Amino acid sequence: MTQHEKIVFIMETLERLYPLPAVPLQHRDPFTLLVAVVLSAQTTDVCVNRVTPALFARAATPQAMAAMRVEDIESIIRRCGLAHRKAASLQQLSRLLVERYHGRVPDCMEALESLPGVGRKTASVVLAQAFGQPAFPVDTHIHRLMHRWGLSTGKNVRQTEADCRRLFPRDRWIPLHLQLIRFGREHCPARNHHPQVCPVCSRLL
Numbered sequence: 001m002t003q004h005e006k007i008v009f010i011m012e013t014l015e016r017l018y019p020l021p022a023v024p025l026q027h028r029d030p031f032t033l034l035v036a037v038v039l040s041a042q043t044t045d046v047c048v049n050r051v052t053p054a055l056f057a058r059a060a061t062p063q064a065m066a067a068m069r070v071e072d073i074e075s076i077i078r079r080c081g082l083a084h085r086k087a088a089s090l091q092q093l094s095r096l097l098v099e100r101y102h103g104r105v106p107d108c109m110e111a112l113e114s115l116p117g118v119g120r121k122t123a124s125v126v127l128a129q130a131f132g133q134p135a136f137p138v139d140t141h142i143h144r145l146m147h148r149w150g151l152s153t154g155k156n157v158r159q160t161e162a163d164c165r166r167l168f169p170r171d172r173w174i175p176l177h178l179q180l181i182r183f184g185r186e187h188c189p190a191r192n193h194h195p196q197v198c199p200v201c202s203r204l205l
């Protein structure tokens, strides 16, 4: 298989498995998505979805979140881990959104990355899923898949992201990153994988 054939096969397989990939973090607008993605660091989407209803009942806008005490945010999000750090980031980033951006989430990578607790992956998720901008957030699942499929030798997610952006068509980036994450979670564990029965590797390797 040529590299082009590999890419086409992967996209077709993912499209067949996950024709309408849903955004796994519950949210109602760019701000609540940003909050949910910040909370998702080093925990599961399920855990985040359990705490956000109570958090958004108290504060679903930057103004309301900025007015909350860090300890009160922390007590609501405690089960997600790193609660104090995440609570402080949420309060500070909300304050900055009010002060610098009229209480709106900016649709620009540089501005998003300047907010506390927001790295490139978080900013990319918000750009892709809240604003529909072509971005390719790469997490450990996508990083591992790209290596195992021989499509990247990137030593970190930033380098792997560059390979994803080079190899996959731009107009597929948004659904594709969701499909890849879902496939990675369901089929591509760090250990004990089975290439003979894998929907992709059984044909690819």
Ligand code: SF4
Binding pocket: 145, 148, 187, 188, 189, 193, 194, 195, 196, 198, 199, 200, 201, 202
């Ligand atoms: S066989 Fe499946 S689980 Fe293993 S590397 Fe390939 S895609 Fe991942």
